[in-house]
Amino acid sequence: MTSQQCDGRCHVTCEPVEVQNCLKYPVLRFLIGRTHNEPTAAPAITSRLCPAVAAELHRTPLWASTSSRLMCDAMTVKKEELPARTHLDDLTDKAVVPEDILQAWEENSGTGNQAAITLKKWTHLVIKTRGRFKDQPPEMLADPRLKDMMSTLSQQVSLVWNSTLVSALQALWIMNLPPMDPVQTSVQTEMLWRIRRLSYKQLGHLIDWGAGHKGAQVVGLVNAALKQLELRWTEIADVRTISTLISKGERMSPTLLDRLEDKALEFAESFSSEDIRKVCVSLAGQSRRSVPLLRALSYHLLQKPSSDFSTLLMLDMAFAYGKLNFHHTQVFQRMAAELLPRVPELSPMEVVRLSKSFGFLKWLHLPLFEAFAENYTSNSQKYNIYQLSNIIMTFARLGFQPSKGDEFYTKVHSSLEQSLTRLEPFLLTDVAWSLCVLQQAKPQYLIPLLQQQHISALSDSSPNRRNNYRLKLLHVAATLQLEHPGSFSTAAAQTALDALPHDPVSPLSTISPLQSNVREILGSLVDGRSEALRVAVDTLLGWTLDGEMIVDGDNKPVNLLSFKAPHLSSGGGKEELPEGFRRLAFVTLEFPNFCSKSKDLLGRFTLMKRHLLLSGFITVEVPYYEWLQLKSDYQKVSYLKDKIGKAVAEDMAK
Incomplete structure (x- = not known):
């Protein structure tokens, strides 16, 4: 509008654009009219406006004008300009020791925002040059320059930018100030007020840094940040925040963790090797077996170059896979290929961690485990008794026998004879039982385990654990009886074992579908x-x-009730087994009884076959991969007859 278009009746100039715009809105027209002592009636106001303005008033509804104004205001908000750099900022950037920061602050005191920046830089330099804060003398925090810096931060805390305030709070937490320190309390209170205005990255930093603190105010702040993230989880769009938050999963709700795992699956392609390691270890620590996420991360890990496969990465990934019982053969093979050249340089702890993790996974890579055995043979003096115990138990679990067994076991026995008695009862039982599996048990290792004192020490445990160790002691006694006859009174051992409390397990509660079908x-x-x-x-x-079952010379089942059965507590009948008759033991072998991706039995079941053979049984094995291919009962009966014939023929050939 220009002055020529006005009819001259306006009491305000029509030139300024701001006034013209104001006249478009009823409320402002009313105020302008009151300012110039005009009547407040709507017709009077309208009569004093320029014709174009009056026409616009009649055309535009009130709600449209108001919303238009609000949208206009939102679009005209200008981003605050960064303050000009000062000499303090330059000195802070150039500082190399904590004293540089304090000197710069003393000479060039700044604003609250600058106080937060310098405080963060000061803590960083203290850690870099002097080590952890808890190792520093208390006088360091009493420096008047530092006190002035913190005082400025506290007094002007409302003027500190969000990102800088988050960094300042981290610095205060690093300094290990008392929970009720006034500066820390002031900053935490301000942060709580601003919690809704923080970005998701800043919320992630708060959770990451504050998760380990136990103060009531810090816990409340972290919980508020978690609540905000739970409401705004769709905003999360970077890998680092996702991996950081998943690592703090123990503080989060299951719903938020599920959503974070969905986010991780969405961004899995962008994960670095370190991010993959961090997330997998976090999932293992929380026992969260997210199979889709583990598969995705495993796939992308395989695409990484060899330079990314550090020893730490493989140690942690093997641990995570073992803890979560997650199998990925391609990753295992890649890790084995990367590890083989490095095994001679691995420390005993690294060898133990890797072998134990692969043992949990029941994954036996022969060249890799041969390298583990050679590492021990070459560096046996560096292994303590607990590390050696873990090596033995892992080899026994997988039924692995080193190719250079004589050299390996010579050094094993040399270490065990000096240190075995130092082990606590449960670990001692595990090691001795493992030696039985590996056929390396000596009577002097086993006899102490069947003494009343040792058996009584195993009584103080849960029923399931007690039952498990009772079975192991039975295996130990069987090894002494069958492989070292005359070395110990088995009757005395049985009496001591009967005194060990155990809870009978119902056969129906542990029977598998395969066992049930075979028995039928x-x-x-x-x-x-x-x-x-x-x-x-x-x-x-x-x-x-x-x-x-007992079969005659024609492989026909006979009445077994009348024959002696030394393997039973009742002893069976009174007749000796006639010449040509054979005692058969039927054993079903399930999927978990084998090493991963192979038909090699685990060590426990090789020990069972050896004991049954020495007890006079002919073992008839029924593996799952053969039985499940049989469709009809007729096929299954024929299969069992064929297995009996082959087992008897093999025994006769021996």
């Missing part, structure tokens, strides 16, 4: 004659047989 078909094999078959046989050796 065995009943069909003997035409339902109960006197020709025993099922679910608990032996004195500590092993449970799915079925027991």
